[in-house]
Amino acid sequence: MWKEIAHILRDPQTLFQVTLQPAVMLVTLAYMFTLDVERFPLAVLDQDQTALSREYVTTLTSDGTFQLLRRPGSEREAEALLVNGQVRAVVIIPAGFMNDLQGQRQVAVQALIDGTNPNVGGQALNQLNARTQAFGARYLFRKLPQAAQVPPIDVRTRVWYNPTLKVLYSMVPGLIAIVMNTPSFAIAASLTRERELGTLEGLIVTPLHNSEFLIGKFLPYAASGLFSVILAFAVAVLWFHVPFRGSFPLFLLLSGCFLLGSLWLSMLIANFLNSQQAASVATFLVLFLPSFFLAGLLRPVDRTSLIARIEAFVLPATHYITISRGVFLKGVGLAELWKPTLTLTGIGLIAFTLSVAFFRRKLA
Numbered sequence: 001m002w003k004e005i006a007h008i009l010r011d012p013q014t015l016f017q018v019t020l021q022p023a024v025m026l027v028t029l030a031y032m033f034t035l036d037v038e039r040f041p042l043a044v045l046d047q048d049q050t051a052l053s054r055e056y057v058t059t060l061t062s063d064g065t066f067q068l069l070r071r072p073g074s075e076r077e078a079e080a081l082l083v084n085g086q087v088r089a090v091v092i093i094p095a096g097f098m099n100d101l102q103g104q105r106q107v108a109v110q111a112l113i114d115g116t117n118p119n120v121g122g123q124a125l126n127q128l129n130a131r132t133q134a135f136g137a138r139y140l141f142r143k144l145p146q147a148a149q150v151p152p153i154d155v156r157t158r159v160w161y162n163p164t165l166k167v168l169y170s171m172v173p174g175l176i177a178i179v180m181n182t183p184s185f186a187i188a189a190s191l192t193r194e195r196e197l198g199t200l201e202g203l204i205v206t207p208l209h210n211s212e213f214l215i216g217k218f219l220p221y222a223a224s225g226l227f228s229v230i231l232a233f234a235v236a237v238l239w240f241h242v243p244f245r246g247s248f249p250l251f252l253l254l255s256g257c258f259l260l261g262s263l264w265l266s267m268l269i270a271n272f273l274n275s276q277q278a279a280s281v282a283t284f285l286v287l288f289l290p291s292f293f294l295a296g297l298l299r300p301v302d303r304t305s306l307i308a309r310i311e312a313f314v315l316p317a318t319h320y321i322t323i324s325r326g327v328f329l330k331g332v333g334l335a336e337l338w339k340p341t342l343t344l345t346g347i348g349l350i351a352f353t354l355s356v357a358f359f360r361r362k363l364a
Contacts, residue, residue, distance in 0.1 A: 039303060040124045041087040043070040045078045048097035056093065056153075059135040064126045065127055079112070082160055084336050085322065088114045088300070089124045101152055115162030116172050116325045120300055129155055129161050160328040165197045169243065172236045173328040174297045177233060177320035180258065183225040184266035186278040191217060191270040210359040214267060214352075222259050229255040236328070245331030247325045254323045254334075257341050258346030261316035289295065291317035 003256065010016060025100050042061065046053050059220050061068045069087055072078040078090045092110040100107040111128055136152045183303045193199075208216075229252060235273045236242045266283050291297070295318040302308035312318045319340035326332045 001069065011054055011317050013225070029141055038065065039300070040089055040127065041068050041069045043072055043078055043081050043087045043090045043228075044068060045072050045075065045092045048093050048158055050098040052098035052101060053093045055131075055136065056097070056135050057091075059138075060091065060128070062133050066131075066217055069219040069227045074259075077306045077349050079217065082114050083330060083332060084328070085116075086112070089128065090248045091128070092166050104152075106152055106154055108156050109361070113157060113167050115159040116170055116329050117296075117300070118162060118165040118167045121159060122165055125157060128185075136316065138358060159173050170241055170325065170331065172240050172242045172298075173324040174321045176232050176236065176324050177258070177295070177317045178201065178231075178257070178288070180225065180229065180292050180320070181262055181283075181291060181317065183221050183228065183259065184262050184287055187217060187263050188266040188270040188283045189276040190221075191267060192279040195274050196276060210356045214355055214359060217298065217331035218263055218267065221263055222256070225259045225263070226252065226254045242328060244328050248335065250333060251324075251327045253326070254344075255320075256342040258316055258320040258323070258347070261319075261344040264348045264355060268351045268358070271355055271358045273287035287315070287317075291315055294318070296321050313343070314347070316344055316347055 042056050044060075045272065056066070062067050066089070070081055072081060074088075075092065078092065081087045082090060083220050090112040092112070093108065094109070097107055097109075109132065111125070112127055113121045132153050132155050159165060163343065233244075233251070234246070237244050265287065269286060270279045273282060290311065294301070296312065296315075296316050301312040301318065322340045323337050326337050330336075
């Protein structure tokens with residue numbers, strides 16, 4: 001018994017497995033099976049600017065489910081917010097909103113929904129319709145009991161980028177960001193294999209600098225990773241028939257930025273490990289598994305929690321999902337995707353610098 005206690009306390013991997021891993025898995029699995037979206041970033045273009053239109057907006061946003069982030073001044077500005085991914089829905093209240101309702105005439109409110117994530121888009125649409133009906137029942141039928149039983153507000157919805165809210169069209173571009181983490185496993189195993197098999201000893205005596213050695217490791221995996229991106233792209237377009245509306249050279253270039261971030265992060269992790277098994281487990285737990293549930297694949301990144309935002313920000317997959325869905329479904333360019341691109345590049349450069357600084361030129 002005392003021998004096993006000593007083994008658990010002295011082996012960090014075993015200590016993690018028997019103490020912290022269940023809690024980590026609980027958090028991950030809870031995200032996996034809870035797909036309800038609690039926050040929808042919203043923009044409202046109020047062309048009526050009356051007390052009743054403001055009351056309608058208050059009804060939509062009073063409980064915080066819809067977060068009113070922007071009040072655009074024109075339809076063009078409102079549409080740009082959807083293109084840039086700043087909001088998930090835009091509500092356009094027409095001029096004459098109050099006059100039509102008070103005159104017992106049905107009024108049409110336009111709702112633009114971002115369909116790049118069908119789960120989010122569908123829930124946003126349902127929530128919007130429910131709140132609109134509640135507004136009509138509470139504020140209109142009560143004041144006009146003689147009104148006909150026809151909903152006074154007709155929400156006319158347009159779903160952008162994925163009009164049928166087909167899950168496959170959203171999931172496949174997002175999954176590309178997940179499966180492209182696999183080169184990270186290989187490069188981490190390659191670095192730890194040098195120590196495990198003793199072949200690092202021959203490299204230590206060469207005049208190679210740390211940066212030269214690590215860049216030599218990085219470049220072949222980056223090249224093979226770009227080839228994997230091409231194959232994944234072909235599967236998405238030719239097998240799953242996902243529409244591709246953007247520029248393929250741009251997609252390949254931004255995929256290189258993702259590989260820069262993910263491969264160097266994996267190398268940084270492998271610097272502190274001595275076996276291929278440990279490197280595989282660490283890469284799986286740090287990069288691969290969280291990318292499923294924290295990076296925005298199944299549900300939006302939780303903006304209400306600082307810890308969740310930091311975790312999502314550090315994961316390269318978070319930014320690559322935005323890039324992949326943006327290029328595939330929205331057809332946007334670098335002008336709209338410069339933030340995730342810059343973030344991935346920054347993650348890669350920081351991880352490269354730390355990898356070089358912490359690289360151990362010793363076998364033990």
